[in-house]
Amino acid sequence: MYTLPVRIWGLTGNIGSGKTTVGRMLSARGIPVVDADQVAREVVEPGRPALREIASRFPGVLLPDGSLDRKALAARVFADPAEREALNRIVHPRIAEEVAGRMAALAAAGEKIAVYEAALIVENGLQQGLDGLIVVSAPPETQIGRLRLREGMSESEARARIASQLTQAEKARHATFVIDNSGSEAELSEKVERLVSRLRQES
Ligand code: ATP
Numbered sequence: 001m002y003t004l005p006v007r008i009w010g011l012t013g014n015i016g017s018g019k020t021t022v023g024r025m026l027s028a029r030g031i032p033v034v035d036a037d038q039v040a041r042e043v044v045e046p047g048r049p050a051l052r053e054i055a056s057r058f059p060g061v062l063l064p065d066g067s068l069d070r071k072a073l074a075a076r077v078f079a080d081p082a083e084r085e086a087l088n089r090i091v092h093p094r095i096a097e098e099v100a101g102r103m104a105a106l107a108a109a110g111e112k113i114a115v116y117e118a119a120l121i122v123e124n125g126l127q128q129g130l131d132g133l134i135v136v137s138a139p140p141e142t143q144i145g146r147l148r149l150r151e152g153m154s155e156s157e158a159r160a161r162i163a164s165q166l167t168q169a170e171k172a173r174h175a176t177f178v179i180d181n182s183g184s185e186a187e188l189s190e191k192v193e194r195l196v197s198r199l200r201q202e203s
Contacts, residue, residue: 006107006114007203009176012121013136014165016143016150016158018181018188022136023117025192031199032111034102036095036118043094044068050094057086112203122171132176132202134195137168139182 011026011033013019020035027033044051046066054073055062061073077084099116106114116130127133138146140162147158172178177195181188 006103006111007131008103009115009199010121010127010130010133011115011117012171014168015161016147017136017138019117019136022179022192025189026115029196031113031115031196032106033115033117034099039095039098043098050090053090113199122174123166127174133174134177134179135171135175136179136181137172142182
C-alpha cells in the first residue's frame with residue numbers, strides 16, 4: 001500500500017498578528033491544521049519520555065501531581081541560552097517526530113493539504129522543508145492593541161516581545177502568501193476564504 005503525499009503549508013506570523021485565528025478559520029473550512037504549540041504541550045504530558053528527561057535534566061520542575069511546572073521551567077531557561085538549548089535538544093526531536101506522524105496519518109487518510117502552524121518557522125529555517133508558507137501580518141500598533149486586549153499586556157511588554165522577534169518584513173520575504181490582518185475579523189475571514197481556494201488550486 002502507498003499513501004498519497006500531502007502538501008504541507010506553514011502558517012506563521014508574529015505575536016498578536018492573528019495566526020491562531022487564521023488557523024482556526026482554515027480548520028473550520030476543512031483544512032487540517034497541526035499546531036506546533038499544541039504538539040509541544042502534548043509531548044511533555046505525564047507519561048511521555050520527554051517529561052522524564054526534562055525532570056532529570058532540570059530537577060524541581062515537576063508539580064506535585066507529576067505534571068510539568070511550566071513557569072518553573074521557563075524561569076530556569078529564560079535567561080540562559082545554554083539551558084534553553086539543552087531543553088530544545090530534548091523537546092524538538094519529539095515535536096518533529098509527532099508532527100511527522102500526524103502528517104503521515106493525514107496523508108494516509110487521503111488529505112491533499114495540511115497546515116503546520118508555528119511561531120518559529122522562519123527563525124528555524126523550516127520553510128525549506130515545507131511546500132509553501134503563509135505569513136499573517138498586522139501593523140505593530142494593531143499587534144500591541146490586540147495583545148493588551150487579550151492578555152492585559154502592558155504596552156512596553158508588548159513592544160519588547162515584538163522587538164524580540166524577526167521582523168514581519170523578513171518573514172514575508174519567505175512567504176508564498178501574506179495575509180494582511182490589519183482589518184476586522186470579517187475581512188480576515190474573506191481573505192481566508194480566498195486563500196483556501198488558492199491552496200486547493202495549488203494542490
Ligand atoms: P500569539 O503568537 O500571541 O499566539 P497569534 O498570532 O496567534 O498570537 P491570535 O491569537 O490569532 O494571534 O490573535 C491575537 C488576538 O487578536 C486574539 O485575541 C484574537 O482574537 C484577536 N484578533 C485576531 N485577528 C483579529 C482581527 N482581525 N480583529 C480583531 N481582533 C483580532
